[in-house]
Amino acid sequence: NGGADPVARDADRPAGDSELRSARWYQAGGLRSFSHRARTRQLGFLPEEHMGKPVIAVLNTWSDINPCHQHLRERAEAVKRGVWQAGGFPLEFPVSTLSETFQKPTPMLYRNLLAMETEELLRSYPVDGAVLLGGCDKTTPALLMGAASVDLPAVFVPAGPMLRGHWRGETLGSGTDMWKYWDEKRAGRIGDRELAELEGGLARSPGTCMTMGTASTMTSAAEVLGVTMPGAAAIPAVDSAHSRMAAAAGLRIVSLVRSGARLSRFLTREAYEDAITTVLALGGSTNAVIHLIAMAGRSGLPLSLDDFDRIAREVPVLADVRPGGRYLMEDFYYAGGLPGLLARLGENHLHLDRPTIAHDSLREQLAGALVHDDEVIRTPDNPVATGGGLAVLRGNLAPDGALIKHISAEPHLLRHTGPAVVFDDYRSMQRTINDPALGITADSVLVLRGSGPLGGPGMPEYGMLPIPDYLLKQGVTDMVRLSDARMSGTSYGACVLHIAPESHVGGPLALVRTGDAITLDVEARTLRLDVSEEELARRRAAWQPPPARYGRGYGALYQEHITQADTGCDFTFLSRPGDVPEPYAG
Numbered sequence: 001n002g003g004a005d006p007v008a009r010d011a012d013r014p015a016g017d018s019e020l021r022s023a024r025w026y027q028a029g030g031l032r033s034f035s036h037r038a039r040t041r042q043l044g045f046l047p048e049e050h051m052g053k054p055v056i057a058v059l060n061t062w063s064d065i066n067p068c069h070q071h072l073r074e075r076a077e078a079v080k081r082g083v084w085q086a087g088g089f090p091l092e093f094p095v096s097t098l099s100e101t102f103q104k105p106t107p108m109l110y111r112n113l114l115a116m117e118t119e120e121l122l123r124s125y126p127v128d129g130a131v132l133l134g135g136c137d138k139t140t141p142a143l144l145m146g147a148a149s150v151d152l153p154a155v156f157v158p159a160g161p162m163l164r165g166h167w168r169g170e171t172l173g174s175g176t177d178m179w180k181y182w183d184e185k186r187a188g189r190i191g192d193r194e195l196a197e198l199e200g201g202l203a204r205s206p207g208t209c210m211t212m213g214t215a216s217t218m219t220s221a222a223e224v225l226g227v228t229m230p231g232a233a234a235i236p237a238v239d240s241a242h243s244r245m246a247a248a249a250g251l252r253i254v255s256l257v258r259s260g261a262r263l264s265r266f267l268t269r270e271a272y273e274d275a276i277t278t279v280l281a282l283g284g285s286t287n288a289v290i291h292l293i294a295m296a297g298r299s300g301l302p303l304s305l306d307d308f309d310r311i312a313r314e315v316p317v318l319a320d321v322r323p324g325g326r327y328l329m330e331d332f333y334y335a336g337g338l339p340g341l342l343a344r345l346g347e348n349h350l351h352l353d354r355p356t357i358a359h360d361s362l363r364e365q366l367a368g369a370l371v372h373d374d375e376v377i378r379t380p381d382n383p384v385a386t387g388g389g390l391a392v393l394r395g396n397l398a399p400d401g402a403l404i405k406h407i408s409a410e411p412h413l414l415r416h417t418g419p420a421v422v423f424d425d426y427r428s429m430q431r432t433i434n435d436p437a438l439g440i441t442a443d444s445v446l447v448l449r450g451s452g453p454l455g456g457p458g459m460p461e462y463g464m465l466p467i468p469d470y471l472l473k474q475g476v477t478d479m480v481r482l483s484d485a486r487m488s489g490t491s492y493g494a495c496v497l498h499i500a501p502e503s504h505v506g507g508p509l510a511l512v513r514t515g516d517a518i519t520l521d522v523e524a525r526t527l528r529l530d531v532s533e534e535e536l537a538r539r540r541a542a543w544q545p546p547p548a549r550y551g552r553g554y555g556a557l558y559q560e561h562i563t564q565a566d567t568g569c570d571f572t573f574l575s576r577p578g579d580v581p582e583p584y585a586g
């Protein structure tokens, strides 16, 4: 009986802040506003609880199938607690969960779908600000891309890394040690019993991968962009500090709405440059290159591979975290976390005078940040590596660029010429890689194509091609590998990735034949196919584009609009500039 509710005011009289975006729904007057108020009563809320208060959408990527986000169901409650206490009105929205470990062919196929969902939900509902809960690889860029496109006030809440893994007294890193011990098993050095124990020890708590994989790389990028609470990215998912951070994000978003601080205030060119710097200083995932280019595109800021290469030459790797280093995210947190690392980068490398959601400047945010363990977060004069962890390669095999994370490769391979062994797709590579008849030696250059944005599709993380069993047994631990694929942030090795354009659209990678000589020279930043122009022209003339894979559905939308790796793999119609009208709310 609605009549039992207190009558707060004349139904159409503006209450609280009528400047709010949500007031267009609730206070515009007329039938629609009457209906919105009636339906909010249907949700069980009194007018006093919400009228005139900032409506905060809590976008939650929680799902039963996403182990990295298991705890986000509870964390959303902490966010809401903060929102209520600050005088806002929180409403939780479940959004697509992109679970790196389960989704086929790869969640990268769906990053832009979550970005679209984020954008359109925020646009179409009475929302004044958003708190975005994510962390498993693609969820961070997706949520921020969508939110940047709507440009409302927003705070990102990183899911946080899982606790360290353990096995027989050893510390295990998810991803990284999975690859390592799978190779041990293939080499016959461990058996089924060890493998079963490892299954129980690799990932032992809720949270994202606790190596410096794509998840921690991207949540750290979000933190330095200034759109998380300070220090948020490294807090272990199950630490009580994580709940407090979530509540703080809820408190914060309400004041951001009240002060009108939209995301674009923070997502500036300088902020994106600092994100590149930070990703490099962390020895972070190569996936960050694609994601940051796509995110900056949504902010209307062109970012290119050359920005990464330029900044990479200047930035020391300070985080001694696997796979490039020794420790894990939990150690990184205890050592001072991202604030400690950023303080060490300081004004030599960062733009400290730009605002963050929590402070007037990054400088102010980092004041008093300490490092408690110089082994985990190194000093600039004792870095894990000088000159950044990443190099952008170009040459006749990668006219639009390719990447190598050279700090995780064996140094003797960084300048290497060898004969190509070509695989047209991942399946045939899996089937044949261990066949000694292919004549693969430690000097061979393994080439995988058909694995790019369209060819994969979704650029699966196939880039760390397996070393043939018989070579592993001989003690070969790294080889030069080339592909148009991505590589997991937890992978390692002399793997040249993101070759653009990809083979599927006729990039030169499509023209390589087994036996061709290929030269990688990281110092010179080149990747060369040693085949004459005339011969390449003959091969190009004979090349047939593969048939379109999808006849309908999301896949068809994807294949018609996806861009190449060097421009961020966004959809053309999402990344281009252009106006989108606010929905008519009358």
Ligand code: FES
Pocket (backbone or CB within 6 Å): 068, 099, 100, 101, 135, 136, 137, 207, 208, 209, 213, 215
């Ligand atoms: Fe989710 Fe690694 S699988 S972060």
Ligand code: MG
Pocket (backbone or CB within 6 Å): 100, 137, 213, 214, 215, 488, 489, 490
């Ligand atoms: Mg990953």
